[in-house]
Amino acid sequence: MSEPISALNHASFDGIARIEECGLQGMITLRGDLSDKVVIKAVKDATGQKMPGQREAFVNGETGVCWMSPDELLVLVPYAEVEEKLAAMQGALSGIHALAVNVSDARAVFRVSGATAREVLGKLAPVDLSRDAFQPGQIRRTRLAQVAGAFWMDDEETFRVVCFRSVADYVFKLLKVAAQPGSEVGYY
Amino acid sequence: MLILTCPYCGVDAEETELTAGGEAHLKRFGPGSSDDEFHDYLFARENPKGAHFERWRHSNGCGKWFHAARCTATLEVFGTYSAQVTEPPQEIRDAISAKRPGWTWREFS
Numbered sequence: 001m002s003e004p005i006s007a008l009n010h011a012s013f014d015g016i017a018r019i020e021e022c023g024l025q026g027m028i029t030l031r032g033d034l035s036d037k038v039v040i041k042a043v044k045d046a047t048g049q050k051m052p053g054q055r056e057a058f059v060n061g062e063t064g065v066c067w068m069s070p071d072e073l074l075v076l077v078p079y080a081e082v083e084e085k086l087a088a089m090q091g092a093l094s095g096i097h098a099l100a101v102n103v104s105d106a107r108a109v110f111r112v113s114g115a116t117a118r119e120v121l122g123k124l125a126p127v128d129l130s131r132d133a134f135q136p137g138q139i140r141r142t143r144l145a146q147v148a149g150a151f152w153m154d155d156e157e158t159f160r161v162v163c164f165r166s167v168a169d170y171v172f173k174l175l176k177v178a179a180q181p182g183s184e185v186g187y188y
Numbered sequence: 189m190l191i192l193t194c195p196y197c198g199v200d201a202e203e204t205e206l207t208a209g210g211e212a213h214l215k216r217f218g219p220g221s222s223d224d225e226f227h228d229y230l231f232a233r234e235n236p237k238g239a240h241f242e243r244w245r246h247s248n249g250c251g252k253w254f255h256a257a258r259c260t261a262t263l264e265v266f267g268t269y270s271a272q273v274t275e276p277p278q279e280i281r282d283a284i285s286a287k288r289p290g291w292t293w294r295e296f297s
Contacts, residue, residue, distance in 0.1 A: 054197060054198055055197060055198065055199070068250065069196060069197060069250035069251055069252060070196050070197075070250070070252070072250075126201075126202040126204055126205055128200075140199070141197075141248070141249045141250060142205055142248055142249060143204065143205060143248035148247075148248050
């Protein structure tokens with residue numbers, strides 16, 4: 001079996017914020033009735049987290065769960081465990097109307113860190129990223145310039161950005177331009 | 189710039205995050221209907237100056253379709269509501285009546 005590598009294989013850039021491609025991340029799209037006890041338990045078993053409410057993200061390192069829409073979750077697990085976790089989840093969900101699919105290789109993940117990380121994302125997405133409006137524990141699906149993306153905060157100065165793998169190079173270049181040295185805006 | 193609150197994810201989504209889906213609350217006339225009904229279903233659209241009902245999709249977001257009531261003259265938004273209805277809910281109609289007394293739109297007022 002060939003060795004899987006991520007879209008940009010840990011490319012990085014240092015500007016007003018540090019941009020890194022995070023490498024492989026296991027991701028499972030889970031769709032179904034999020035109030036169903038079976039779904040809640042499947043999420044708990046896979047990630048140890050409770051069911052997120054509207055726009056909440058409970059992420060700890062490479063494991064967690066993010067609210068994507070009223071009937072969709074993004075379940076994060078370490079890449080090596082994704083097949084095993086998915087099989088367990090599909091088994092648990094077999095009796096109800098729900099869908100769990102491995103989308104790990106369809107996505108790319110970036111980390112944007114530094115004191116001006118909010119500004120870097122703020123240049124690319126039509127989102128209020130002030131401290132009052134966006135905090136760790138929340139996820140926001142939006143667009144990054146011309147492509148769809150989502151992000152959440154690991155801590156006060158670190159964003160994790162998810163996009164489709166096919167646009168990983170575009171998003172990396174966007175983030176690089178937004179983080180050009182000397183391009184601080186000083187808004188957030 | 190139009191800003192609509194997505195009723196599904198609660199985000200105040202800016203126009204560039206959304207996709208317009210045309211007029212809301214169309215009733216389909218398919219096989220068995222008269223030529224006039226089918227013609228109107230396909231081609232006849234409201235073009236009001238004032239309160240209007242539209243479908244929008246939060247395409248760069250949660251991906252859900254929803255309805256919006258807004259004023260075409262001022263871009264004022266009266267409210268957004270679920271896609272799973274066939275007519276505007278009463279609170280949306282009340283909101284429009286408060287700002288535009290005597291409004292009508294198709295069979296609604």
